[in-house]
Amino acid sequence: MENYILKIDCSDAKGLVYKISDVLYKNDLNIEKNDEFVDGENKKFFYRAVLSGTLEITHIKNVLLSVLPKDSYISLAKKTKKNIIIMATKESHCLGELLLKHDSGELNANILAVVANHENLRLLVEKFAIPFHCIDVFGCERQEHEKRILQVLESYKIDFIILAKYMRILSSEFVCHYEQKILNIHHSFLPAFIGANPYKQAFIRGVKIIGATAHFVNDNLDEGPIVAQDVVSVNHEYSWKDMQRAGRTVEKNVLSNAVDLVLEDRVFVYGNKTVIF
Amino acid sequence: MENYILKIDCSDAKGLVYKISDVLYKNDLNIEKNDEFVDGENKKFFYRAVLSGTLEITHIKNVLLSVLPKDSYISLAKKTKKNIIIMATKESHCLGELLLKHDSGELNANILAVVANHENLRLLVEKFAIPFHCIDVFGCERQEHEKRILQVLESYKIDFIILAKYMRILSSEFVCHYEQKILNIHHSFLPAFIGANPYKQAFIRGVKIIGATAHFVNDNLDEGPIVAQDVVSVNHEYSWKDMQRAGRTVEKNVLSNAVDLVLEDRVFVYGNKTVIF
C-alpha cells in the first residue's frame, strides 16, 4: 500500500466533499487526512487529502473529473521526494540549514545541485557531495547571465527552485520558465521593506520587530504569494548589522518551514495568495 | 435559513466522511465548513461541521446514528449564544475582559451572573448591570460553602462556568455537577508550577518564560484537559510581582481565547486532552 496526495481546486458547488469521498470510498481508498477550504466570496473550493490504498492514477482522476465542476484542477501523485535546486549568493545560513536537513534525511527532497553567482559557498556545498555550479555575473548582461543559469537548470529535472538568499532579481523571462516553482526568502515581513537592504530600511524606520517572508516568485519584485512569515523583537540597541544577525535565524526558520510545506504538497497558489493545509 | 453546529465523535471506520456527507447532501444541507481528525493510535474519529439549511434535529441525528458506528456521540444544535456564569475572587482583569467583550457584543454568550467569594468585584460587575452574588467563606466549611454556591448556580440554566481567577479549589463533589462545563485559567504554562503561587515558583526557579493555561476542571488539581496556552518572556529584572503583572495580560488573553473556542462549540474533550477545530 502506497500513500498518495490528492489536490483539487475548482469553483464551489453543493456536495463537493460528498462527491469526492463517494469516489474515494467506492474505489476502496482510505482517507488518512483531508482538509478543505471554501472561499465563499469568490466561490472557490480547495481540497487536499492523503490517501492510502492501491489505485490507478489516471482512472481516479477521470472519475473525479466526471463528477466535479468543469473547471476542476486535480493533481494526484504518489508521496515521493521532490527534486530541488537551491540558488544562493554569498550568505550560507539558509543554504546550510537546507543542506543539514537534507543530510540528516529530514528534507523531503533530493537537492540536485546548488547554483550560485559567487564561488565562496563552493566549499560548504561540496562538503555535502552536492554539485555546485558557479555562474558569475562579471562582464555579462543580466539576460546572458540568466541564459547561462537556465542552461544549467535545464540539465536537471526540477520540481522546485529554492532561492536561499540569492541576491539578484530574476527577470520575468526567467521566472516564466518555472511558474509557481520558485520559492524565495525575503528578509523583511512583507509588504514592509520591499527591495534592497530591508534591515537598513527597518533600522532607519525604528521598528520594534523585524521579520522574514517566504514567497513564490512572480513578475513583481517581492510581491508573489506568501507561504510563511515570522518575526523577532528588536530594540534601540540594535544597529542594522545586529538586525541582520538576528534576522538570519528568522530567515532560515521561515524558509525551512516554507520549503517543508511546499515539498509536502500542502500549498495551493491562488491568485496572489496561498491556501495551506 | 439557520446555522447549525454538528459534532460527532465515534470509533474510526472506513468511509465515515463519505457517510456523513452523504446524509447531509441528501437532506439538502450546505456544509459551510467542516473539520475532521482521526486519532490513528486509538482509532477515534472526530468531526465538526457548520451547516446551513432547514433541518429537523432529531431526524438528522437518527439518520446519522443509523449509518455511523454504535458508539457515536452526536451533538447537533442551532448556533446560538450560550449561557454562562463567571466565578471570581478579587482580581478583576480576567473578569473585566469578559465583561467588556460581553458589553460590546463580541462574546457569543449571555453572562447570567457573577459569583464571587469576596465583595470587592461587586462595583465592577454592577456597572455592567449583571447580577453579582457574593458567597463568602468566613466561618464556613468548604462543603457548606460549595453547597451555598450550588444553590445559586442551580437557579440558572447554565451551559458553562468560567473560573476567571476564582482562587479556591473546587471539590470533586462540586465538579461532578458540571462535568466538562467548568473552564479555569491557571497562571502558569501547565504542567509547570501546579498549585499555589505559580509566579513565586517561577521566580524561584529562574525561568525565562512564564505563561498561562486555560483548561477544563476535573478531579485533579490543574490536571484537566488543556484548551489554550500562551507565554511571555521575562528576565532577571522581574520580581515575582513583576511576573504577576506581566502574566495578567497573558492570563486574560488565554482565557478569552479559550472561552471563544468553547462558546463556538469548537472543543471536544477527549480523555485528558482536547481536540479543537
Added chain:
Amino acid sequence: MENYILKIDCSDAKGLVYKISDVLYKNDLNIEKNDEFVDGENKKFFYRAVLSGTLEITHIKNVLLSVLPKDSYISLAKKTKKNIIIMATKESHCLGELLLKHDSGELNANILAVVANHENLRLLVEKFAIPFHCIDVFGCERQEHEKRILQVLESYKIDFIILAKYMRILSSEFVCHYEQKILNIHHSFLPAFIGANPYKQAFIRGVKIIGATAHFVNDNLDEGPIVAQDVVSVNHEYSWKDMQRAGRTVEKNVLSNAVDLVLEDRVFVYGNKTVIF
C-alpha cells in the same frame, strides 16, 4: 523618601556615567535602577535613572548641567501619576482596556476625560464615572472640528493624549499643540499598510501575520516614532473581518503596553525613533 525619575540626553562624551553618578553620589541619592545607551554613529547619549532620597530638583539639575555637555536635555521629576485624555471613535476594545486598568489601579495615570467623535462610547465611559465629551463632525470642517476639540482639551492639564482607535487624521496644526504627547495605535505592523483599512490591505496581500503598532503622532500619517509593536498569525481561512477580530487583541495589548512605557517615563523620542529603557 521619594522616588524620582531622571532622564538625560546629550551629545556623547567621555565619562558621562562617571560625572552623573558622581553628582548623585555626592548628593546622597540612591540609584535604584539606571540604564544608558550610546548611539555611537550619531554620538548621542541617553540616560535614565530611578532615584530615591531627598533632593531639591532645581539644584540637582543645575549641578548636572554644570558638568554635562552644553546641549544636555535633563528632566527630573517625582514619580507620580500622569494626567491623560483618551480619544476614541466607535470601537470600545482599546478604550475599555484602559478604563479597566484605570479602575483597578493598574494604570499609572488619571484619565481626566474621554473625547470622542461619536456618541456610542458614552455609556461605557460613564459607567466608570469619567467625563465624556462627544464632539461630532457633522456639518463641520476639519479645522472647525479640531478647534472644538482643542477647546475641550485646553480645559485640562494634560501630560499625554492617547488615541485609542480615534479614526480621524489629525492636522499638523493640531499635532503641534501636543508635540511628542500624542500616542496612537495603528492596526498594522508599520510600515506595512499605512492609512485606511489595513486589515483589508493585509487580506488582499495574503499575509500570514498581522500586527499593531503604537507610535507617537507627528506630521506624517503613521510615520511617527514607534513605541511598541506585536503580531499574530493568520491563515487563508481568515476573512478581513476575522483579521480585524484577531487584531483587536493585539491592538489593545500593544497600546496598553506602550501606554505603560510612556507613563513610567521610560521612552525617549529621538528623531523618528524611540529609545526605551
Added chain:
Amino acid sequence: MENYILKIDCSDAKGLVYKISDVLYKNDLNIEKNDEFVDGENKKFFYRAVLSGTLEITHIKNVLLSVLPKDSYISLAKKTKKNIIIMATKESHCLGELLLKHDSGELNANILAVVANHENLRLLVEKFAIPFHCIDVFGCERQEHEKRILQVLESYKIDFIILAKYMRILSSEFVCHYEQKILNIHHSFLPAFIGANPYKQAFIRGVKIIGATAHFVNDNLDEGPIVAQDVVSVNHEYSWKDMQRAGRTVEKNVLSNAVDLVLEDRVFVYGNKTVIF
C-alpha cells in the same frame, strides 16, 4: 586599542556605579556599553561593561578591588574567542547548527573537538575538519565511561562544554570538574517534563505549547540555572513524533542563542538563576 569585558558581582552598597566608573574614567578607559542589576531582596550587585582602551589587567582589578566590597568577584579579560567542546549522541540538528555557525565565522568560539557516545555523527563532524572522538558506552560502567571522556577532555584547554543533545546523564563527579562550564539543551520548557522523553510526556498531557530550555548543568537533573527558553505551538494533530520534529527547530535556536550569550560573557550564574546582560 583592544576591547575588554569587565564583570563584577558583589554585595550591594551605595555608590558602586560611581566607584567603578571613577576607576575606569581615571584610567582613561572608554565604556562602550555597561549594564548593572541590583537584586534588592538579597542585596547583590551585578555589573558588566565592554571597555576600550589600553590597560594592565592586574592593575585595574587591584584598583577596583580596593574600592569595592570585600566579597567582590571581578573578571576582566580581552574579548576573544572561547574554546569549546561539543558533546552529542545521535541527533545532528543542534550540533549541525553550531558547526555551520562556526564554519561561517558567526560563532565566537573555536570548536576544539566533538565528543560523542555513538559513531553516527562522525561523518558530519569530519566534513568540517573537526576532531571527532567516539567514546561508546558498550560494556562499560558509567564511572568508567565518564573517566574515558574526562581523559579526552583533559587533553584540551576548555572554556565551555556544550551538550548538543548528549543523551546521557552526567554524574556529580563529572560535573564538578567543569562547574558552571557545561551548557545543556533540554527538550522541554523546564520545569515541565524533567527527565526522559519530554515530548512523549507533553503528548500525553495534551499541552498546546512545547518548548526547549538551555541551562547550565549542576548536580540535579534538569534543574541547573536557565539561560534561554522558547516555545512553539502544537495542536491535537501532533503525534509525539511530530512534536519532536517541531521541537528540533526550537531546540537548536534556543541552544544557539544561549551559546552566543555565554560566549560573549553576558551571563552571570547566580545561585540557581542567571543574570544576563
